[in-house]
Amino acid sequence: MAWWDLRSLSFFQRIRNHFQDVSTRGLGISAGTGGRFSSINFPLIDRKNEQFRMREVQLGSHTVKSHGYSVARTHMHDWLILMLLVLIEIILYIIHPFSRFVGKDMMTDLRYPLKSNTVPVWAVPMYAVLLPIVVFLVVYFRRRDVYDLHHAVLGLLFSILVTAVITDAIKNAVGRPRPDFFWRCFPDGKDVYDQLGNVICHGEKKVIKEGHKSFPSGHTSxxxxxxxxxxxxxxxxxxxxxxAGHVAKLCLVFLPLLFASLVGISRVDDYWHHWEDVFAGGLIGLVVAAFCYLQFFPPPYHPQGWGPYAYFRSLEDSPDSTQANNGQDSSNVQSAEGQVENQEGQNCHGCIGLSLARNRSSASDDIESGRK
Incomplete structure (x- = not known):
């Protein structure tokens, strides 16, 4: 073979090796997608997730024994506020609600029979508090992440107590009669009114007091x-x-919401609430739950929505994080950052990005290369 043929063959072989190397690094299959999608669109996100997994292996698990005290101590003021909310809720339950004027002509819509609760009061904390905590514990024993367990429990308790305070405060301020108020006020069926036409109840005081707490529904909220x-x-x-288009996952997501909706419907069926009470209670509870969840976790649609903010901060701030970054190629990271920044400017307005991680990574690269 002539020398020029050898040179041309070597030239094309180098080009082929170069494109194979680029495709291996740039078109790598992400582990989180099961090998179906390319990671070229989100190079920095996949790179950061791999770095987080590497640091997690190096640092070990964040267990209750190793990090539980420090995490609880960091959020000591949150637990104190939680105790204050418990005290406020007790006070709101004790005080008497506003006694709204109830005339004889209003009794038409308040004559529904007095029934017992399909969902008893003691069952509400069982499925609204204990059941989610059991799920949190299952996830903890699988991942050994005390940040996830602590923030999930704290966020859940804040969601419940803030909702309870808002609900009972509105109940006492509005004082709307329940649909079964007639039989609460007149258990013998003989109605009595004063000169102004307002009811003169002769039923049990505790039952009458509960009869003025219709809006909004506490069970539903x-x-x-x-x-x-x-x-x-x-x-x-x-x-x-x-x-990824896995609609089956939504069945698991909607299942708790379906159960909560059925509880709200039972309140109307038992004639303890009007439909407006149930709608308002569900809206209050869902909005408060979303606010409390987003205090500790990224939105569920975010690539890092599977973990709390504190978990990723602990990995970024760990001593081994700089060592894990030392072995990375700075030029590849900078090019990946440029692609992600351009994509975020076009398609990711308002989403929670990794700006903190990018700034720290670029700063460490500058120090290594001697620019700073």
Missing amino acids: WSFAGLGFLSLYLSGKIKAFDS
């Missing part, structure tokens, strides 16, 4: 506060919004 928080938690853990 508690249910959506606890089970709504659980629904958001599950959607983040199973990556329900990862754009």
Whole structure:
């Protein structure tokens, strides 16, 4: 073979090796997508996730024994506020609600029979508080992440107590009669009114007091506060919004919300609440649950929505994080950052990015290369 043929063969072989190397690095298959999608669109996100997994292996698990005290101590003021909310809720339950004027012509819509609760009061904390905590514990024993366990429990309790305070405060301020108010006020069926036409109740005081707490529904607000928080938690853990099109994941996400909705319907069926009470209670509980969840976790649709903010901060701030970054090629990281920044400017307006991680990574690269 002539020398020029050898040179041309060597030239094309180098080109082929170069493109193979680029495709291996740039078109690598992400482990989180099961090998179906290319990671070229999100190079920095996949790179950061791999770095987080490497640091997690190096640092070991964040267990209750190793990090539990420090995490609880960091959020000591949150637990104190939680105790204050418990005290406020007790006071709101004790005080008497506003006694609204109830005339004889209003009794037409308040003559429904007095029934017992399909969902008893003692059952609400069981499924709205204890059931989500059991799920949190299962996830903890699988991942050994005390940040996830602590923040999930704290966020859930805040969701429940903030909802309870808002609900009972509105109950006492509005004082709307329940649909079965007639039989609470006149258990013998003989109605009595004063000169102004207002009712003169001769029933049991405790029963009459509960008869003025129709709006909003406490069962419904508690249910959506606890089970709504659980629904958001599950959607983040199973990556329900990862754009993979697995609609079956939504069945697990909607299951707690369905149960909360059925509890609200039972309140109308038992004639303890009007439909407006149930609607308002569900809206309050769901909104508060979303706010409390987003205080500790990224949105479920975020690539890092499966873990709390504190978990990723602990990995970024760990001493081994700089060592893990030392072995990375700075030029590849900078090019990946440029692609992600351009993509975020076009398609990711308002989403929670990794700006903190990018700034720290670029700063460490500058120090290594001698620019700073």
